[in-house]
Amino acid sequence: xxxxxxxxxxxPARGVVEVGDGRIAAEHVILATGSDTVRPPIAGLDQIxxxxxxxxxxxxxxxxxxxxVGGGPAGLxxxxxxxxxxxxVTLVQSADRLIDREEPRVGELIGHALADDGVDVRLGRRxxxxxxxxxxTLVELDDGTTLDAxxxxxxxxxxxxxxxxxxxxxxIAPRSGGVAxxxxxxxxxxxxxxxxxxxxALFTHVAKYQARVVADNILGRPRRxxxxxxxxxxxxxxxxxxxxxxxxxxxxxxxxxxxAAISLPDAITRPWTYERGPRGELGLLADxxxxxxxxAWAVAPLAGEWIxxxxxxxxxxxxxxxxxxxxxQFPTYSESFLAGAEQLRLSSAGAGR
Numbered sequence: 001x002x003x004x005x006x007x008x009x010x011x012p013a014r015g016v017v018e019v020g021d022g023r024i025a026a027e028h029v030i031l032a033t034g035s036d037t038v039r040p041p042i043a044g045l046d047q048i049x050x051x052x053x054x055x056x057x058x059x060x061x062x063x064x065x066x067x068x069v070g071g072g073p074a075g076l077x078x079x080x081x082x083x084x085x086x087x088x089v090t091l092v093q094s095a096d097r098l099i100d101r102e103e104p105r106v107g108e109l110i111g112h113a114l115a116d117d118g119v120d121v122r123l124g125r126r127x128x129x130x131x132x133x134x135x136x137t138l139v140e141l142d143d144g145t146t147l148d149a150x151x152x153x154x155x156x157x158x159x160x161x162x163x164x165x166x167x168x169x170x171x172i173a174p175r176s177g178g179v180a181x182x183x184x185x186x187x188x189x190x191x192x193x194x195x196x197x198x199x200x201a202l203f204t205h206v207a208k209y210q211a212r213v214v215a216d217n218i219l220g221r222p223r224r225x226x227x228x229x230x231x232x233x234x235x236x237x238x239x240x241x242x243x244x245x246x247x248x249x250x251x252x253x254x255x256x257x258x259x260a261a262i263s264l265p266d267a268i269t270r271p272w273t274y275e276r277g278p279r280g281e282l283g284l285l286a287d288x289x290x291x292x293x294x295x296a297w298a299v300a301p302l303a304g305e306w307i308x309x310x311x312x313x314x315x316x317x318x319x320x321x322x323x324x325x326x327x328x329q330f331p332t333y334s335e336s337f338l339a340g341a342e343q344l345r346l347s348s349a350g351a352g353r
Contacts, residue, residue: 015190018166028190028218031165031179032207035158035196040069043129048137051153053078062087067139067149069127071098073234075155076110080236082153083117090120090147092127099234102242102297103283105261109299110240160199183224184217185210192218201230229315233304238280241307244295244314247285256288260343264300267339269331274301280333284310284340291320298336306333320344 015029037052039045051059056078064087068079071093083089091114093100098107098114098121114121126142130152139147160178167174170188178199179187187193192214195207209225216223234240250257264280265271271278280300286293296310313323323341328334 028192030211030214031187031191031193031197032195032211033161033165033197035160035202037154038157038159039154040127040156042069042127044131045127045152048130048132048152051151053155056082056153063150064088065136065148065150066090066153067092067127067137067147067151068153068155070154070156071095071100071107071121071123072155072157073099073240074157075153076114076234076236076240078153078155079119080114080117083114083119089118090122090149092122092125092141094124094126096124098123099240101246102232102240103246105281105283106240106242106297106299109238109281110234110236113236113238113299158196158202160197160202162197184222185214185225186217200227201232203230203232206230226315229311229313231304231307231311233307235304238300239303240297240299241303242295242297243307243311244293245285246295246297250285250287250294255294257294258286258288258344260284260340262336262340262343264333264336268333268335270333270335271301273331282336282340284337284344286320286344292317293320293323296337296340300333302333306336309334309337 015026017024017026017029053074062082062085066082066087066089068075068089068091071091075091075093076099079089079091097104098111100107111121122141127139128142129140131138137149137152139149139152141147159176162174162176162179165174167179170191172179172187179193179197181187181193181198185192185194185198194210194214196202198210200206213223213225229243231241231243245253247257247259261281261283264282265278271280281298282300283297284293285295293310293313295314296307298307320341323337324345326338328338
């Protein structure tokens with residue numbers, strides 16, 4: 001498929017999409033070509049069968065041994081899923097911690113959960129070579145360690161699908177980071193882009209949000225997309241949920257940072273009513289001077305559901321005092337935000353008043 005600009009004099013519409021031998025003219029064209037699984041440059045990888053998230057979630061038989069490449073969202077979800085199906089899982093992460101774009105404590109907590117499920121996590125390691133051997137795959141890591149696997153699962157992220165779209169016809173050079181869009185998700189007059197192809201937070205919920213923004217703009221209802229307050233969830237057990245800035249990001253932007261981290265079983269009642277062996281932690285991050293919530297993270301049951309309270313607070317730049325004056329249903333996980341905000345108030349006492 002290619003998109004090209006035909007001009008008003010040649011066609012009754014602004015853009016033309018070429019599909020095979022056919023052409024479809026339209027006033028507006030929306031790119032939503034998605035993304036591809038990242039294939040790390042590993043010697044021999046092209047010579048063996050590998051699974052992506054699609055094969056792993058459509059399996060008909062559980063492999064005996066799986067080597068999962070990547071300790072980000074896809075690697076964590078797939079690794080834990082396979083382990084709970086009875087597969088012997090080794091997860092190899094090149095960074096020195098899991099899910100390294102989030103707070104270090106998040107990676108530490110989910111690492112404990114994976115260990116409880118029997119996942120062998122190798123941090124700071126890369127695959128050097130892979131080769132087929134006796135119906136299985138021989139894997140050599142960069143430290144010389146060798147492992148046998150029945151399947152190699154790629155969970156090292158995704159890259160925007162930007163090539164062979166004909167972007168050059170409107171003077172746009174494809175780039176690995178995605179198609180550049182403005183704050184209305186527009187690429188060029190009459191050309192829009194939504195979802196993974198933009199390289200902006202590769203999540204389904206972000207794509208759906210961008211689609212609503214584009215639809216409004218096309219229908220004459222001016223609207224701009226905002227990046228603040230978009231939740232990030234990993235569907236492991238316990239779930240990982242985060243929103244806003246990490247502490248490192250906040251400090252890089254010049255914020256005077258106050259943080260709080262609480263154990264949910266120690267702070268609220270809901271973990272004890274939800275499961276045996278209650279667990280979970282919540283972290284909050286605020287600016288001392290403005291007393292505005294900058295970010296939040298949680299590793300806990302159903303965290304993807306109740307992180308939205310923090311997402312709204314970050315999006316609307318709500319002061320911590322609003323959270324302190326909120327009334328949460330008892331017993332719920334949402335009560336944790338009051339407990340966390342109380343700690344933030346103590347750590348930022350006297351600031352911003």
